[in-house]
Amino acid sequence: MALRDYWPFRRTFATVGSNPPYKKDEPRSYGEGVIKRLRLQQKYGIGKDFEKPIGDGRAYMDTYLSDPLVRTLIDLPCLYASKDGWDIVTDDEALQESITAMFSEINIDQLIYGWLRNGRIFGTGYLEWTGDNLVLRSSQNMYIQRDENGQIMHYYQRIDNPSEDVRFEEDEIIHLLNNTFDDYAYGLSDIHPILYLVDLKDYAERDVGTALNKYAVSRFDISAGLPDMPYGPDKINEIVSAFNSLEPGEDIIHGNDIEVKELQGTQRAFEYGKYMDDITKKIHMALKVPITMWEKPEQARPIFEPYVKYLQASVEAALNSQLLPQLGDAKFKFRQINVDDSFVKAKTDMVYLAEGVLSPEEVRLERGMNPTGVVEIQNTEENVNVSGGKDEDKKEESKRTENRTVKKRERVAKEGNKPAANVSGDRSKNE
Secondary structure (H helix, E strand, C coil): CHHHHHHCCCCCCEECCCCCCCCCCCCCHHHCCCHHHHHHHCCCCCCCCCCCCCCHHHHHHHHHCCCCCHHHHHHHHHHHHHHHEEEEECCCCCHHHHHHHHHHHCCCHHHHHHHHHHHHHHHHEEECCCCCEEEEEEECCCEEECCCCCCCEEEEEECCCCCCCCEEEEEHHEEECCECCCCCCCCCCCHHHHHHHHHHHHHHHCEEECCCEEEECCCCEEEEEECCCCCCHHHHHHHHHHHHCCCCCCCCCCCCCCEEECCCCCCHHHHHHHHHHHHHHHHHCCCCCCCCCCCCCCHHHHHHHHHHHHHHHHHHHHHHHHHHHHHCCEEEEECCCCCCCHHHHHHHHHHHHHHCCCHHHHHHHCCCCCCCCCCCCCCCCCCCCCCCCCCCHHHHHHHHHHHHHHHHHHHHHHHHCCCCCCCCCCCCCCC
């Protein structure tokens, strides 16, 4: 059920080729200062209609699409931020139901995921509010025009020429800034600071390097030239280019003046692995997903979890300041982290133990563990001759053993572990 089923709303439409209406707010709302950078851009024709975005969006997208590691590390925090659901907080029950129904109908969880992902890749994510729907818009050709005080005038989606540009009013676009920078209208891409690391990683995976007349290609150590006739830089570069053009699995054909040796098992191969590990760790840290996230997530959570909460706070702030005021007196709020998560459960147990809310035995019981001091005793396999007697009935002996085990468990659960009555070991006294 859409929002329009509950109350009238003002529907605005994006315009093409001309600016939509713009009303300047009081200067006090945005400060008295003049953004000289904007005036300089407009004066010299640089971004005359809009501010120039930060960075190269095309390079960011190419890196995201082509590098599986970068793609995974971009997607994962966005997935965690949107996976546990949300609530609409308001005193108006009818308003809460209508907004919740609309958000569920338009699949707001998937929209938030894509919105966050675009923000991390390009620096800024955009959602168009049509009056009864939210539509994810491209970050590559969306631009912002502000006045000299910093108030947003219009959003532009570049098509080909100004007569075909799609222009939106300020309240038609909900924009999400990733890692805001200075007083710029755009956020910063998380991919920008790792571009050089990705290049190094790609170069290392091809393992092409030159050092005098020796260089490594792929997983081979290649010597070029003869002792009395070493190759010069031009010839070495020619060989490097030839090896780089080889397809995977293609045979290597060379002359007598080129020697190829495999790196496997050598000290140099070990250094190659360390070099790759170091680059990978740096990429993980730059994208806020420590490499230990995969094998030891509890070590990664002190960095990963606060970052996910930061992303959630950014989404809440953008929706609550730009979209929700158009719908009524309500707020968008993410739900708490799923308590079924093992890491969160472990932290909760620690708090409960520290505050005395639960005893250690109660925590162990909730976690499916045995009480302290009780060792799990495995059932005796059927037909096992535990008595050692040659002619003993094995089935009967197994049943007797299992009965003793069950009775012991029942006694321990009821009374706890108790010391034996005969502490001296004198059999005659206990008889």
